[in-house]
Amino acid sequence: MSDIPLAAIKAAAEATDLSVGQDLGHLLPPSWTTVVPTWFAEDTPSYDWAGFVVGEDEQEAILWGKSGGVLAGVPFFDEVFKYVGCTVEWLLPEGSVIPSGSKTKVAVVRGKARHLLLGERVGLNMLARCSGIATASRKFRDLARQEGWKGVVAGTRKTTPGFRIVEKYGMMVGGVDPHRHDLSSMVMLKDNHIWATGSITNAVKAVRRVAGFSLLVNVECQSFDEADEAIAAGANIVMLDNLEGNDLHAAAKQLKDKWRGKREFLVETSGGIVEGSLTSRVGPDIDILSTSAVHQGTGYVDFSLKIQPKKK
Numbered sequence: 001m002s003d004i005p006l007a008a009i010k011a012a013a014e015a016t017d018l019s020v021g022q023d024l025g026h027l028l029p030p031s032w033t034t035v036v037p038t039w040f041a042e043d044t045p046s047y048d049w050a051g052f053v054v055g056e057d058e059q060e061a062i063l064w065g066k067s068g069g070v071l072a073g074v075p076f077f078d079e080v081f082k083y084v085g086c087t088v089e090w091l092l093p094e095g096s097v098i099p100s101g102s103k104t105k106v107a108v109v110r111g112k113a114r115h116l117l118l119g120e121r122v123g124l125n126m127l128a129r130c131s132g133i134a135t136a137s138r139k140f141r142d143l144a145r146q147e148g149w150k151g152v153v154a155g156t157r158k159t160t161p162g163f164r165i166v167e168k169y170g171m172m173v174g175g176v177d178p179h180r181h182d183l184s185s186m187v188m189l190k191d192n193h194i195w196a197t198g199s200i201t202n203a204v205k206a207v208r209r210v211a212g213f214s215l216l217v218n219v220e221c222q223s224f225d226e227a228d229e230a231i232a233a234g235a236n237i238v239m240l241d242n243l244e245g246n247d248l249h250a251a252a253k254q255l256k257d258k259w260r261g262k263r264e265f266l267v268e269t270s271g272g273i274v275e276g277s278l279t280s281r282v283g284p285d286i287d288i289l290s291t292s293a294v295h296q297g298t299g300y301v302d303f304s305l306k307i308q309p310k311k312k
Helices: 006-014 030-043 049-054 074-083 113-146 164-174 191-197 200-211 224-233 245-259 275-281
Strands: 058-065 087-090 104-112 152-154 187-189 217-221 237-241 266-270 288-290 303-307
Touching (some): 030 074, 030 113, 058 113, 074 104, 074 164, 113 164, 113 303, 187 200, 191 200, 191 217, 200 224, 224 237, 224 245, 237 245, 245 266
Parallel strands (some): 152 288, 237 266
Antiparallel strands (some): 058 303, 087 104
């Protein structure tokens, strides 16, 4: 196993500070659009009774931002309305901060009245959720940077089934690392893997035989001794789970001191990290801070879509 370049990982952390308007839509896999028909199948499983009332005259609708937050989810919103034959003209770039306290015109959507209303709730629900995650992510990233910490702020895999691609996308727009996207993206050995195999060493060696050199191995640890065993076995990342305060920072420093010049690895802190406790978990020997608080239980950014009255 070859050691990972620590400097390269830290450089990647700073690269998560994306510029406003940078097009992350190019990252999306070709298959992602297949989720959009399922959203419509859920929302309109049978007749569109109210749509019958408005008919199919060409109309314009204004997308209004009604609460403060970071705008995220542009490619998904575009695809929702493309599916029903409408077009979207954005007036603000993705990643923009929508000011609080007043309504902000965000986009203009054009199409047949019935189709605008078919896409309305599907598009707004997605945009509100994705923007809420981006807003929380931006806040966490900014708090860490205000402390002068240059490590990686990351989300987790505790996402909504079927909606992960949107939630991970929101994290990236907000400026945090999306962490692993799925079980195939990185090897993470947690307590159940270790208990099932008998030891950290057994688990790491077993997975190395099949994962090869190209996948990072991250091991969840509860103490300095467990992390030390994981590094000796060949782990690239040790997650000091639920360690806090002096226990966390002392263990991280001890690990860095012991293995300096012998092996490169990263120290991750995780477990129960919320906005109020973030600053106590960062430090000179911590490389990654991962939290589900940027996407679980986050607020929504409020949007509305209003068809413009017909001119008389």
